Amino acid sequence: MxxxxxxxxxxxxxxxxxxxxxxxxxxxxxxxxxxxxxxxxxxxxxxxxxxxxxxxxxxxxxxxxxxxxxxxxxxxxxxxxxxxxxxxxxxxxxxxxxxxxxxxxxxxxxxxxxxxxxxxxxxxxxxxxxxxxxxxxxxxxxxxxxxxxxxxxxxxxxxxxxxxxxxxxxxxxxxxxYGPYGKGFPEFGFVNYFIHLAWQNEEIKIFGSGDQTRNVMxxxxxxxxxxxxxxxxxxxxxxxxATGDDHLSVREIAETIVSVLGRGQVTHIDWPDERRRMEIDHVKFSSERLRSLTGWQPRYDFRSALNELKGVLERTT
Ligand SMILES: NC(=O)c1ccc[n+]([C@@H]2O[C@H](COP(=O)([O-])OP(=O)(O)OC[C@H]3O[C@@H](n4cnc5c(N)ncnc54)[C@H](O)[C@@H]3O)[C@@H](O)[C@H]2O)c1
CATH class of the missing domain: 3.40.50.720 (NAD(P)-binding Rossmann-like Domain)
Structure with a gap:
């Protein structure tokens, strides 16, 4: 093919x-x-x-x-x-x-x-x-x-x-x-950026309380x-x-990354104005339509995926 x-x-x-x-x-x-x-x-x-x-x-x-x-x-x-x-x-x-x-x-x-x-x-x-x-x-x-x-x-x-x-x-x-080869820069996906910061043993600065929720896969x-x-x-x-089962707050995402990777720390800062204006707040997606047609189920949950990724990072960095 x-x-x-x-x-x-x-x-x-x-x-x-x-x-x-x-x-x-x-x-x-x-x-x-x-x-x-x-x-x-x-x-x-x-x-x-x-x-x-x-x-x-x-x-x-x-x-x-x-x-x-x-x-x-x-x-x-x-x-x-x-x-x-x-x-x-x-x-x-x-x-x-x-x-x-x-x-x-x-x-x-x-x-x-x-x-x-x-x-x-x-x-x-x-x-x-x-x-x-x-x-x-x-x-x-x-x-x-x-x-x-x-x-x-x-x-x-x-x-x-x-x-x-x-x-x-x-x-x-x-x-x-999120996963291997993710961009470790703030202007791209936030989960890969948080992982990058934690792996560098740096602070993950969350805007506001971090209570807003997201699907991650x-x-x-x-x-x-x-x-x-x-x-x-x-x-x-x-x-x-095309979304998985993990639906977590931004704070939970950051804290789980720090806990599983065993590096970094989570702090909170005020929302920058531009970010606040484009913030989508709480959102939960359903991929039921795709799942019912294909029978697909995600293989990973957030913790098991982060453990797998930790192994990749240990081997490659
Ligand atoms: N990563 C996510 O969480 C996520 C979420 C939703 C949708 N997507 C979509 O998935 C796709 C891949 O995202 P990603 O996270 O890998 O992004 P990425 O920025 O890592 O990769 C995009 C790639 O496209 C290339 N590219 C950009 N403009 C190009 C052009 N004009 N011609 C040829 N190549 C060009 C870039 O050089 C880059 O290598 C995108 O369509 C994105 O919108 C990603």
Whole structure:
């Protein structure tokens, strides 16, 4: 099976590369722009470098993209401007990558390889603040910042290319993934950042009380879901929340990280104004729709995943 992983040098992408390489006969091509603004690097692919074909290419470059999408059986798009704060600082860049980039990809696939399965990694933050105690795919979308707005727009492109052009698209909405190769910077996912701080034996500074709740999921569960999405025709044409069972407060997340890793400490600081304005507060997602179709269950809970990750960190740092 020929597989193209766009954004494959990133956190989710680098883990997905390994999941795909575990399949017999998988030929994996990784495409990534390695944008320094997004702190991208090929470092996380070093171990598997000899087993992949790597192309440095921007999603917005139709010419290079045209060469790469042909002959692929599965195309995963894990490429995005993924920072909520950066999307506010550089809204046009965000729209260019997260909207125009996806349109260019879909057009290229429509013209050159319309039999491929195309899986898009979206974000549960497209809904904004939760209006119900449990949020599923029927929930309204009122995103609070530019990244989430543009992810929501891109999702619609994938659905439209399915309904209008018969492309085999699947959209999975993830929330707060963590695991190996996570970015240890505050402008990206907070769980990986907290893990990075704790591992460096530094303070995890929580905004306010930290009582706001989140779904969190180990990245291996996410890559398993991506693999299933690419291999189950029943999922084609729709958008699904792809979340695990762990629903914890931000404070519990930080305290559990410190407890399991045995490093770092948790402190509290006042909310920065911009962060307070884009805060989604309490939210709990249901992935029931995806689970009932596929029978999928997460393999990890937060503690067991952190223990596994601790082993990885001990071996690799
Ligand atoms: N990590 C999470 O918790 C999470 C949650 C919800 C959704 N997602 C989605 O999952 C996907 C992967 O996220 P991640 O956490 O791995 O992010 P990441 O920032 O680690 O990886 C994104 C990768 O995309 C690449 N990229 C960015 N713009 C590109 C372009 N124009 N052309 C080619 N490559 C480009 C970057 O260089 C980077 O390697 C994204 O679509 C993100 O929106 C992630």
């Amino acid at each position: 020929n597989i193209l992983i766009i954004g494959g040098a990133g956190f989710l992408g680098a883990n997905l590369v390994r999941r795909c390489l575990a399949e017999p006969g998988a030929k994996v091509t990784v495409m990534d722009s390695l944008d320094p603004h997004l702190r991208s690097t090929t470092k996380h692919l070093q171990e598997v470098w000899e087993r992949i074909h790597f192309a440095r290419c921007d999603l917005r470059d139709e010419h290079l993209l045209s060469e790469l999408v042909q002959d692929q059986d599965v195309i995963f798009n894990c490429a995005a401007q993924t920072s909520h704060p950066l999307s506010i600082q550089y809204p046009l860049l965000d729209a260019d990558i997260n909207c125009v980039g996806n349109l260019k990809l879909l057009e290229t696939i429509r013209l050159l390889n319309n039999r491929a399965i195309v899986v898009y990694t979206s974000s549960s933050t497209v809904i904004g603040k939760a209006e119900h105690s449990i949020v599923d795919e029927t929930h309204s979308e009122k995103p609070l910042e530019i990244y989430s707005a543009n992810k929501g727009v891109a999702e619609k492109y994938y659905r439209i290319y399915h309904t209008l052009h018969d492309l085999k698209t699947v959209v999975l909405r993830f929330a707060n993934l 180990y990245v291996d569960d996410a890559t398993e879901l991506l693999w299933r999405a690419a291999n189950d025709d029943r999922l084609i044409g729709e958008t699904y929340f």
